[in-house]
Amino acid sequence: DVKVTQSSRYLVKRTGEKVFLECVQDMDHENMFWYRQDPGLGLRLIYFSYDVKMKEKGDIPEGYSVSREKKERFSLILESASTNQTSMYLCASNRGMNTEAFFGQGTRLTVV
Amino acid sequence: GQQVMQIPQYQHVQEGEDFTTYCNSSTTLSNIQWYKQRPGGHPVFLIQLVKSGEVKKQKRLTFQFGEAKKNSSLHITATQTTDVGTYFCAGPWVSDYKLSFGAGTTVTVRA
Numbered sequence: 001d002v003k004v005t006q007s008s009r010y011l012v013k014r015t016g017e018k019v020f021l022e023c024v025q026d027m028d029h030e031n032m033f034w035y036r037q038d039p040g041l042g043l044r045l046i047y048f049s050y051d052v053k054m055k056e057k058g059d060i061p062e063g064y065s066v067s068r069e070k071k072e073r074f075s076l077i078l079e080s081a082s083t084n085q086t087s088m089y090l091c092a093s094n095r096g097m098n099t100e101a102f103f104g105q106g107t108r109l110t111v112v
Numbered sequence: 113g114q115q116v117m118q119i120p121q122y123q124h125v126q127e128g129e130d131f132t133t134y135c136n137s138s139t140t141l142s143n144i145q146w147y148k149q150r151p152g153g154h155p156v157f158l159i160q161l162v163k164s165g166e167v168k169k170q171k172r173l174t175f176q177f178g179e180a181k182k183n184s185s186l187h188i189t190a191t192q193t194t195d196v197g198t199y200f201c202a203g204p205w206v207s208d209y210k211l212s213f214g215a216g217t218t219v220t221v222r223a
Contacts, residue, residue: 033211042118042214098160099160101155101211104154
C-alpha cells in the first residue's frame with residue numbers, strides 16, 4: 001500500500017520559533033509537493049521538488065524554505081513562525097507530471 | 113500568473129438531484145486531475161483526463177476535459193450522502209512539474 005507520511009498530525013508552536021515539517025514517501029516518487037490548505041482558498045502550493053536537492057517555488061513561498069536531501073524525504077521549514085502561518089499543511093508526491101498525486105494525512109499547525 | 117479556478121465554491125444539493133462543478137485554467141493544461149477530500153481527510157485521486165474532449169465515467173460521476181484543454185467539469189447524478197466532501201481539480205501546465213489546485217467545490221447533501 002502506497003504511503004506518504006507526515007511526521008505530526010497536530011503541532012503547536014510559538015511565534016518566532018523555527019519549525020520543521022517532515023514528509024516521507026515510500027513509492028520512489030520523483031516529485032514532492034508542499035501545500036497549505038485554508039478555508040475558501042483550497043490547496044495553495046508552497047514549494048515543490050522534482051529531484052533530490054532540486055526545488056522550485058510555488059505560489060506562496062514567502063516565509064518558507066524546503067530541503068530534499070534524500071529522494072524519499074521532503075522537509076518544509078518555517079524559519080520564524082508567525083500566526084498567519086497557522087494552517088493545515090499537506091505533503092504530496094507523484095511519479096511524474098502526468099500521474100496521480102498521493103497525499104499525506106496533513107499536519108495542522110497552530111502558531112501562538 | 114497561471115491559475116486554476118473552480119465554481120461554484122459551495123454546492124448544497126438535495127439527495128437524488130444532479131449537479132455540476134466547473135474548473136477553468138488560464139492556460140493550457142497537460143492533463144486535468146480530480147480529487148475528493150472527505151471532511152477531516154486528505155485529498156484522494158479520482159481520475160485523470162489527458163486528451164482534448166475526453167469524457168470518463170465512474171458510476172454516477174462524469175468527467176469531461178474541454179477541447180482546448182483549459183477547462184473541465186464534474187457532473188454527479190442522483191447525489192447521495194456519500195458524495196459529501198470537497199472536490200478539487202488540479203493540473204500541471206504544459207511542460208511544467210507544478211501541480212496546481214483549484215479552490216475546490218464543497219458539496220453538502222440534504223437528505
